[in-house]
Amino acid sequence: MGAPQVPRPALRRDRSLWAALMIGVGVMAAVDEIIFHQVLAWHHFYDRSTGDIALLSDGLLHAAELFILVAGFFLLADTHRRGTYSRQVARAGLFLGLGGFQLFDGLINHKVLQLHQIRYGVDILPYDLIWNAVSLLLLGTGAVLAVRARRARPNA
Amino acid sequence: MHQHGGGFGLDALFALPLMLAIGCYVGAALRVRRTGQGWPMSRILLWAGGTAAAAAGFVGPLAARAYTDFTAHLLSHLLVGMLAPLLLVPAAPVTLALRSLPPVPARRLAHLLKSTPVRILSHPVTAGVLNVAPLWVLYATPAGAPMLDNPLVHLAVQLHFLVAGYLFTASIIGIDPSPHRAGFATRTAVLLLAAAGHASLSKYIYAHPPMGVPSAQAEAGGVLMYYGGDLIDLALVTVFCAQWYRQARPRSPGQGRPAARGIPRQGAGPP
Numbered sequence: 001m002g003a004p005q006v007p008r009p010a011l012r013r014d015r016s017l018w019a020a021l022m023i024g025v026g027v028m029a030a031v032d033e034i035i036f037h038q039v040l041a042w043h044h045f046y047d048r049s050t051g052d053i054a055l056l057s058d059g060l061l062h063a064a065e066l067f068i069l070v071a072g073f074f075l076l077a078d079t080h081r082r083g084t085y086s087r088q089v090a091r092a093g094l095f096l097g098l099g100g101f102q103l104f105d106g107l108i109n110h111k112v113l114q115l116h117q118i119r120y121g122v123d124i125l126p127y128d129l130i131w132n133a134v135s136l137l138l139l140g141t142g143a144v145l146a147v148r149a150r151r152a153r154p155n156a
Numbered sequence: 157m158h159q160h161g162g163g164f165g166l167d168a169l170f171a172l173p174l175m176l177a178i179g180c181y182v183g184a185a186l187r188v189r190r191t192g193q194g195w196p197m198s199r200i201l202l203w204a205g206g207t208a209a210a211a212a213g214f215v216g217p218l219a220a221r222a223y224t225d226f227t228a229h230l231l232s233h234l235l236v237g238m239l240a241p242l243l244l245v246p247a248a249p250v251t252l253a254l255r256s257l258p259p260v261p262a263r264r265l266a267h268l269l270k271s272t273p274v275r276i277l278s279h280p281v282t283a284g285v286l287n288v289a290p291l292w293v294l295y296a297t298p299a300g301a302p303m304l305d306n307p308l309v310h311l312a313v314q315l316h317f318l319v320a321g322y323l324f325t326a327s328i329i330g331i332d333p334s335p336h337r338a339g340f341a342t343r344t345a346v347l348l349l350a351a352a353g354h355a356s357l358s359k360y361i362y363a364h365p366p367m368g369v370p371s372a373q374a375e376a377g378g379v380l381m382y383y384g385g386d387l388i389d390l391a392l393v394t395v396f397c398a399q400w401y402r403q404a405r406p407r408s409p410g411q412g413r414p415a416a417r418g419i420p421r422q423g424a425g426p427p
Contacts, residue, residue, distance in 0.1 A: 045379060046362050055363070059356030063348050066386065067393050074397040082406055 019075035024097020026069020092145035099138030206243030237317030301366035358382035
């Protein structure tokens with residue numbers, strides 16, 4: 001708009017970044033739930049190899065994902081009404097969130113906590129490799145966008 | 157195997173307090189409207205909907221099945237303990253009571269709200285524990301499931317979930333006067349932990365059927381509890397965040413851009 005450029009905070013303090021990152025995490029978690037659990041039915045609700053403690057942390061993560069998705073939208077709306085919203089920064093945050101969750105899901109949920117695997121009855125290695133490669137691609141995109149957004153800001 | 161838990165007479169007995177709840181609310185709302193203060197129709201509908209959701213756990217076909225079918229039992233628990241409070245709390249029954257009661261009882265009610273027991277019970281941590289802990293005792297300990305075979309215990313459990321669910325929902329998104337409402341951070345933490353406890357227990361039930369429950373019923377019930385709980389938690393979180401959004405609004409249009417204009421606006425508070 002025609003308004004004078006407002007000095008922006010450092011990128012890591014930019015609410016646009018964190019709100020969009022929260023949305024990214026929540027969206028990827030929802031995609032995981034809808035595509036892999038419900039549509040493809042590759043993931044299992046519970047695959048009987050999960051320990052009870054892992055079950056508890058799974059519940060906590062699940063609740064956090066749900067909360068983060070909703071809270072992210074409201075936080076982003078808040079930056080908008082305060083006039084601090086930056087589309088460039090938000091886009092970087094979104095990709096960082098998408099890739100971050102995907103990587104977390106691929107390494108921690110699938111491998112460390114052993115909540116469930118990507119697919120059953122197949123050689124899992126290619127699935128794991130593709131899964132985590134996609135997450136790195138998303139994270140890389142987010143990082144590039146973040147660097148560009150930082151260069152573009154008036155008082156970087 | 158379906159021996160119904162209550163005959164027609166028993167159903168009527170349970171229906172009475174629920175009809176009374178709707179009758180009193182509508183009566184009070186009409187009374188407030190007559191004084192010209194107004195009472196939104198949406199709240200009346202919310203109250204009616206919440207009462208209906210609660211009723212499904214006590215009377216009718218679902219309640220009868222809940223005695224013998226574990227999946228139906230968990231569905232009735234979702235309706236009574238989660239959906240009903242989600243609808244009843246925004247209907248603001250305490251505000252309605254304070255407005256419609258004569259001055260002396262209204263003052264007594266206001267005093268009661270400030271009393272220590274009410275303050276403790278309506279704190280999110282207490283209300284959250286009252287909700288989640290009995291769930292785990294009932295469904296994840298060997299003592300739990302057989303207790304539900306006793307119709308009286310079953311009834312007490314349903315009542316407990318209605319009251320505890322109401323207290324919990326009110327402590328998170330209540331709009332009724334609450335002299336010591338917990339801050340957003342506390343409420344966020346409790347909401348997260350309660351939702352996590354519910355989701356974990358759903359999977360635990362799926363994985364370890366309670367004693368005497370066929371595994372097919374436990375699995376169907378666990379999945380229903382997980383996704384049903386998700387839907388209601390999603391609504392709860394959305395209302396909660398919307399309340400934060402409203403409260404956190406900038407006090408004046410210029411506040412978000414302190415450097416943009418140097419003119420102080422009337423009514424602008426400290427930054």
